[in-house]
Amino acid sequence: MKQYIYLLVITFAFFSCSSEDDGDNPNNNPPANFSANAVGTGVDSGNVEWTESSDIIDNDPITYYVYLEDELTLVTPALTADFSGLEPDTGYDGYIEARDGNGGTARADFSFLTDPEVIIFEVSATSWIFSETPVAGVGLSVVLAAGFVVPYYEDATSYQIEILDWALAGTITTGDQDQNGKIYTWTNESSSYPVIPVFADQAIPGDYAVSFASAGILGEGEGYANLLALYQATTGEARVTVVIGSSD
Numbered sequence: 424m425k426q427y428i429y430l431l432v433i434t435f436a437f438f439s440c441s442s443e444d445d446g447d448n449p450n451n452n453p454p455a456n457f458s459a460n461a462v463g464t465g466v467d468s469g470n471v472e473w474t475e476s477s478d479i480i481d482n483d484p485i486t487y488y489v490y491l492e493d494e495l496t497l498v499t500p501a502l503t504a505d506f507s508g509l510e511p512d513t514g515y516d517g518y519i520e521a522r523d524g525n526g527g528t529a530r531a532d533f534s535f536l537t538d539p540e541v542i543i544f545e546v547s548a549t550s551w552i553f554s555e556t557p558v559a560g561v562g563l564s565v566v567l568a569a570g571f572v573v574p575y576y577e578d579a580t581s582y583q584i585e586i587l588d589w590a591l592a593g594t595i596t597t598g599d600q601d602q603n604g605k606i607y608t609w610t611n612e613s614s615s616y617p618v619i620p621v622f623a624d625q626a627i628p629g630d631y632a633v634s635f636a637s638a639g640i641l642g643e644g645e646g647y648a649n650l651l652a653l654y655q656a657t658t659g660e661a662r663v664t665v666v667i668g669s670s671d
Contacts, residue, residue, distance in 0.1 A: 453527035548659030554623035
């Protein structure tokens with residue numbers, strides 16, 4: 424059963440039909456037809472409104488029964504209903520049933536799609552050891568990398584990173600360092616450079632690195648220590664936007 428977490432951006436209106444339950448009152452006239460729409464929707468809330476039904480022949484008072492996914496959620500004389508607790512990026516069906524208290528009914532259907540969840544946060548530039556490989560007779564070969572690390576989200580439908588500020592130490596000239604203002608996008612199914620795994624031996628799926636610099640060097644001696652210090656001096660900020668879709 425769908426949990427009720429978020430409400431909807433796409434709405435459809437349907438006109439109703441009237442019926443009469445002869446078992447209640449064979450002389451009763453059903454309420455008039457009306458229509459319903461999902462309006463004022465958002466990420467975790469939404470609102471459905473409908474036009475007024477009437478029973479001008481019998482002058483019966485009208486009560487509205489609100490159903491979402493075939494579950495009764497509200498009984499009201501008003502012309503509006505709020506929903507919350509729906510799943511993000513999920514389609515829902517519902518209907519409003521107008522009842523006159525004497526067996527006469529009219530129904531208006533509605534459908535909607537909830538907004539996807541959007542997560543926005545900032546990350547700071549960093550550096551890391553991408554790989555370490557023993558080389559016989561030489562020592563340990565180390566690949567350093569610098570850039571931004573973005574966490575993996577299982578239900579993400581897209582990622583975007585906007586580089587707000589990026590700077591390597593002055594003596595490092597590797598790669599394209601004019602990154603300020605650039606935007607990169609990818610998905611869990613498809614990515615390309617500069618979006619790479621954080622580590623060479625990383626399990627997939629896993630966190631992402633947006634890498635703008637890398638260098639291989641033997642992992643010992645003064646040269647390694649100096650290069651490592653330069654990479655560790657990397658600075659920068661980036662804004663990440665992750666869109667979360669349905670888990671269905």
